Amino acid sequence: MTSSRLPRGGRVERSKSVRFTFDGKAYSGHPGDTLASALLASGITLFGRSFKYHRPRGVFAAGSDEPNALVTVLSGDVREPNVRATELEIHDGLVTQSQNRFPSLDHDFMAINQLAGPLFSAGFYYKTFMGPAIGPLRGTRFWMFCEKFIRRAAGLGKAGTAPDPDRYERMNAWCDVLVVGSGPAGLIAAEAAAGTGARVIIAEERPLPGGSLLASAETIDGRDPSVWAREKAAALAAMPNVRFLTRTSVWGYYDGNVLTAIEHVSDFKPNRTKGQPRQRHWIIRTGKTILATGAFERPMVFPGNDCPGVMLADAVRRFALEYGVAAGSNVTLFTNNDSAYEAARALSLAGVNIVAIVDVRADVSGACRDIATAANAELLTGHAVTGTHAGKTLSSITVQHFNAETCRVSGAPREIRTDCLGVSGGWSPAIHLASQAGGKPEWDEDLQAFLPPEPNQNWVVTGAAAGYMDTISVLSDAATKGSAKSRLILPPVEAPMLDASPAPVFQIEPSAKSQKAFVDFQHDVTADDVRLAYREGFHSVEHLKRYTTLGMATDQGKTSNVPGLAIMADARGISIPEAGTTRFRPPFTPVSFGALAGERYGDLRPHRLTPMHDWHLANGAKMYEAGLWHRPMIYGSHGETVEQAYVREARAVRQSVGIVDVSTLGKIDIQGPDAAELLDRVYTNMFSTLPVGKARYGLMLREDGLAFDDGTTWRLGETQFLMTTTTANAGPVMQHLEYYLDCIWPELRVHLTSVTDVWAGTAVAGPKARALLEACVTGTKVDNDTLPFMGIVHSKIEGVPVMVCRLSFSGELAYEVYCGSGYGTRVWEALLTAGKPFDVMPYGLEALGTLRIEKGHVTGAEIDGRASAHDLHLDWMLSKKKPFIGSAMLGREGLKDENRLSLVGLVSLDNQAITGGSHIVTDARPREPADSFGHVTAACYSPALGKYIALALVKHGTSMIGNRAFATDLLRGRHCPVEIVSHHMYDPEGSRMHG
């Protein structure tokens, strides 16, 4: 047992205990512990196995930068993989599991991969799985064969398959100033900003405010900095213009100063309050952003640097000061900069035994020496760690003389017994959000780190994130950045005089035969992999990243980015800024899909119901979802098939009379002195000549000359029209008209109103339609003189005002009856009552479709965005007297091509159904329809003709009439002999509707 709980210190509640399990074994910790601190306190240093080589790995960091200690949290059947143990707050009943090991963490079969190390170097997949040139496993098939074995051996935690039972929320927020981070910089900047009266949101990733102050041996205002931070945060949170969010990680920076954050609301609690979300996703729009995100300590790259017991010096300090945990009983520090001495001072004060401080620099300052002496630690300047010895945890390290100028190792190795090595390779400002926002980071030679770029939106960076590494300058920078008008009096700080600039040493490379030196722990990328990538020609940082997967793991290279770049720059013989850096992408830390979805899952479509919807349901309608609309498909009787039902309904319409709900048609009220002029421009045919009280069928094209939509438009007054559109195009037609009125013809005095939902519509069709109306319409006659074809009358049915227009989609004598939607059912029922003597039949979409197929009328199936008016035999509607939208493009070559598909009818020759979507071929053998020359757009059984029929778009359509072909649909196993006929299959003269 090496790591343990210190007798005192830390901010955990030592009087209470919390029970949890890790890999099935019970442990206990205290409230305030993370899984990492609680396990270290219990002497556990082995946390998982690595990605490729299955090497034993321990905790490396103490926060969101942790690359190694990833665990799976189990809750019932639900598993959440890849949770950082350093951020996971323990609670009673927490069940966790280590990852990427089989059968257990201590005995892992796949550790044999370590022996095969050279096989798994950079580009392993690209090189190995190209596959042989011939044979059953040629090319990528070899990869497909190997993949399942590889996937089992390599990787992170396994995702669960059980549905996520938790609730998540989304929250939109706005503020004048968003402060990201509540360390010394964030607190002071927020105080300065809030003091001006600005509305401030502060987002802190961790449970407690304070950032680096939580593990500091300095004093602020004569007090422990964590106490100062807590009081400052409490005072801020109490201000009415401040919202203080803890456990809230800001993970994305987008255009328009929009930032996204995840708040952990209850996933750290053993028992959630009913209805409380697990996480809340914040979308924050801010006037100004203050990025006070601090800095991440960097590791050094040296042989054997990945064994359990090697961790960041700052992590060793944080475990001791924040959680009262000694990460080892004999700690050694290895550094290229002064910050490790401050860690040594803090650790020593906390009661952790420091064996030695190994520093690559030839000499260090008096302040550093004093600290080493006070801590009773041996100071080895001009030395470097060149190897580690470890089973499941560190037992000793090897040190040798090291020249920081030449980066050469020399002299005899010396072994130092130690069970924990704290490493510091300098500090990298956490510029992730600024980089996401789009700026190019700038290299700072003094800090050997990338500093945030020039702002391209309204944001500022302050504190360690801006490169200020000592508390005094952090505070004064933050006060200024918080508000230019700030008059804050800053508290006195007591801290040793240390220098933040590191020696430019990133890697210790004693000899070619030394142990593996890891750069990216989470993806198992070594220094050798980076150099191999260079030798194989992957020089650019973008290529390096993709070839080696450096920085592409869930930690996004928080610890590995700069060391990786430094090694590549060294290999290329250029400077780090010349090598450049890749841009950080959201998310800063992993984000659950549940949080992104929030409450928006399942069926989110609005459901549009017609006024007669309840009547349809009550009368046996089988509903069909057409876009957002619910429409009756058939009104089924017991034991009837869909085909039997629609055939019965369609037959009734042709024989007597039927009614159908057409309320879903798009309706646009068009008013204004130039209303007729607008219609002349958007329809291919003339509307200005239409008399008041009459309707006309109209066709619209797109600007490119192809058919767009059709429908009837009724002239209700000199300056008022009611346009109807197809159900599906109600929205697009409205948008089309608005575009032309706003953008092209603003001089037209026309106003548009969508009135689709204002009117309920019923079509009455069949030879007895007029007799039916005569029985219920009051105040006007409906005879042929009063209400001729395309005529409109205003009258009443059962006292309800109605508009009746005589028009026909079915080919029968037919009318459309419109009334206010609130009266839809009343009028519908009145029509049914009036039709009783004629056995009136309500009919659904299937019968409606059958009637129009028999007549060869087109719908969206034929007006498919590719068909021209000519293709649909609607060229008679193209006015030669005026220009209209699409007229100029009608003559272009593509629309004149004689190989275009055009509309025809089909009749099944084997007396079985033709299936929709079938291809038209000449080959009698069913096979892949490579020689298809058309397709079926709609098909049905026609009761009027006693045959299975269809409409189709076919090459050379009209001249093919009379020919035989096959409608082939191999998916449904149908190869149907057909005869090509005119699309006017029933009553081509139209005598019935004019009757």
Next chain:
Amino acid sequence: MIIKCPYCGPRDVIEFTYQGDATRKRPEPLSNDPDVWNAYVYDRSNPSGLHREFWLHSGGCRQHLVVTRDMTTHAISSVAFARDIASGGQA
């Protein structure tokens, strides 16, 4: 992206529908010059820098706006009603 609708105020981009290039000019309706029409219907420029676009505030006032936007930064420098501009105003 936030578009400042002159009628509704600053609104999120999800309320708007992109309606295309606002720098094109529709040819004379009576013109039958295929090249001119072809260019109008199909040719689009994709400038790096400022561009003028039509946006319909479909989830708001349903007015078409002319938005001048920097294609590299998404910074919007001006927003105006399309009707005002098309009838002689300037963006």
